[in-house]
Amino acid sequence: MKNENGGDPSSLSQSWRERQAAQQPAYSEGADLDGVLAHLRRLPPLVTSWEVEALRGQLAEAAAGRRFLLQGGECAESLSDCDTATITARLKLLLQMSLVLIYGLRVPVVRVGRFAGQYAKPRSADQETQNGVTLPAYRGDIINRAGFTVEERTPDPRLMLDAYSHSAMTLNFVRALVSGGFADLHHPEFWNLDFLEASPSREEYRAIVDSVRESLRFMEAIGEGANSSLNRVDFYISHEALLLAYEDALTRHVPRRDGIYNLATHFPWIGLRTAAIGGAHIEYARSIRNPVAIKIGPDQEPGELKRLVRHLNSDNQPGRLTLIVRLGADRIESVLPGLIDAVQSTGTSVLWCADPMHGNTEITASGRKTRHFDRIKFELEQSFVVHDRSASILGGVHLELTGENVTECVGGASGVTESDLVHRYLTPVDPRLNGSQALEIAFSIVGKRKRAI
Ligand code: PEP
Numbered sequence: 001m002k003n004e005n006g007g008d009p010s011s012l013s014q015s016w017r018e019r020q021a022a023q024q025p026a027y028s029e030g031a032d033l034d035g036v037l038a039h040l041r042r043l044p045p046l047v048t049s050w051e052v053e054a055l056r057g058q059l060a061e062a063a064a065g066r067r068f069l070l071q072g073g074e075c076a077e078s079l080s081d082c083d084t085a086t087i088t089a090r091l092k093l094l095l096q097m098s099l100v101l102i103y104g105l106r107v108p109v110v111r112v113g114r115f116a117g118q119y120a121k122p123r124s125a126d127q128e129t130q131n132g133v134t135l136p137a138y139r140g141d142i143i144n145r146a147g148f149t150v151e152e153r154t155p156d157p158r159l160m161l162d163a164y165s166h167s168a169m170t171l172n173f174v175r176a177l178v179s180g181g182f183a184d185l186h187h188p189e190f191w192n193l194d195f196l197e198a199s200p201s202r203e204e205y206r207a208i209v210d211s212v213r214e215s216l217r218f219m220e221a222i223g224e225g226a227n228s229s230l231n232r233v234d235f236y237i238s239h240e241a242l243l244l245a246y247e248d249a250l251t252r253h254v255p256r257r258d259g260i261y262n263l264a265t266h267f268p269w270i271g272l273r274t275a276a277i278g279g280a281h282i283e284y285a286r287s288i289r290n291p292v293a294i295k296i297g298p299d300q301e302p303g304e305l306k307r308l309v310r311h312l313n314s315d316n317q318p319g320r321l322t323l324i325v326r327l328g329a330d331r332i333e334s335v336l337p338g339l340i341d342a343v344q345s346t347g348t349s350v351l352w353c354a355d356p357m358h359g360n361t362e363i364t365a366s367g368r369k370t371r372h373f374d375r376i377k378f379e380l381e382q383s384f385v386v387h388d389r390s391a392s393i394l395g396g397v398h399l400e401l402t403g404e405n406v407t408e409c410v411g412g413a414s415g416v417t418e419s420d421l422v423h424r425y426l427t428p429v430d431p432r433l434n435g436s437q438a439l440e441i442a443f444s445i446v447g448k449r450k451r452a453i
């Protein structure tokens with residue numbers, strides 16, 4: 001029984017340790033890293049291997065165009081945001097978006113949250129200087145705290161236990177909500193769709209809402225009330241597998257299954273800054289059985305991508321590997337065709353997913369990070385166009401969003417302007433779409449696909 005409950009403190013996935021791991025915190029000698037990791041290894045997993053395998057099956061269908069992946073949530077989750085209102089609003093938004101996509105695209109949607117573990121952030125510099133004082137950069141609430149004092153910025157391994165417990169609390173509430181169903185989810189008349197009136201595509205979007213409403217009425221009429229499949233949805237979680245000590249402590253053998261599973265999340269991804277083929281993160285991703293994703297940026301060399309794809313999906317298992325492409329609106333048309341060609345030439349199955357957020361971050365004149373709705377929408381639309389042209393399938397979208405009414409991204413029918421950014425700018429890291437902007441993206445995906453068909 002040594003490894004089955006994670007009780008053996010020795011690492012299960014040893015090989016990543018021999019590689020260089022970028023973006024890791026430097027814990028001080030006095031910090032009880034070993035004690036924390038031993039404790040984490042004894043704690044129960046957050047997800048199960050059968051859920052992980054079910055998700056892999058759904059991602060395989062998305063790769064083949066029979067489903068569509070909607071992956072969305074926080075850039076950086078914070079421990080203080082683990083509250084009823086935040087979790088409810090974000091989940092409701094994702095479920096509303098998924099209904100728009102289901103009834104608009106006529107395929108089931110794979111719903112994946114970017115939360116319940118999204119606590120570690122890669123940074124471009126190890127240090128930050130303010131008014132002549134230099135401290136370690138903020139790396140996410142699982143590593144240190146955002147405040148600018150020595151105490152807050154010193155990496156503390158005990159934060160891993162806080163991140164674990166807050167992930168568990170978040171996931172517990174999400175599981176309860178999705179198994180009970182949200183009453184007003186099935187009634188688009190209760191959704192906040194005011195922004196539609198200001199949209200240039202309002203006629204088209206109204207027709208989509210009507211089609212969602214009709215389909216829901218029909219389903220409710222033929223379903224068995226509270227037990228109808230409408231009230232039970234599959235929902236999965238994902239986060240960037242950045243802090244390898246944490247991921248490793250939640251990586252376990254499972255009885256009667258081969259290999260090891262990351263049981264901290266269903267669907268870990270490797271970020272752009274840690275996706276080097278010889279590095280520890282890719283080695284870690286290779287060693288686990290979960291479906292994994294990697295972020296692909298505009299400097300991705302096609303030959304290297306071929307190697308990466310073969311390396312991470314050497315068995316050519318459908319659903320195993322997702323490529324989350326984040327090129328930016330300016331580069332999508334010139335760079336994506338070559339990347340698709342490269343992957344097609346390997347004959348390996350991948351799920352292509354568009355992240356139209358991370359290539360479109362800019363700094364305003366007043367020094368705030370923002371993203372323009374039109375550029376996000378353009379990158380997403382062009383991703384569909386390029387895939388269609390290359391006889392390939394764009395099977396999903398990856399978005400940073402929140403159900404709160406923030407003003408972090410500029411534009412959209414609800415009309416957030418650059419001068420609004422000061423009002424409700426709450427993100428500690430990247431700017432997120434607010435509820436209206438995110439729903440508008442879902443409508444625009446459907447509108448675009450309907451016109452293309
Ligand atoms: C992120 O997803 O928040 C992120 C840091 O993205 P990337 O790795 O694509 O830069």
Ligand code: CO
Nearest residue numbers: 075076400430
């Ligand atoms: Co981000």
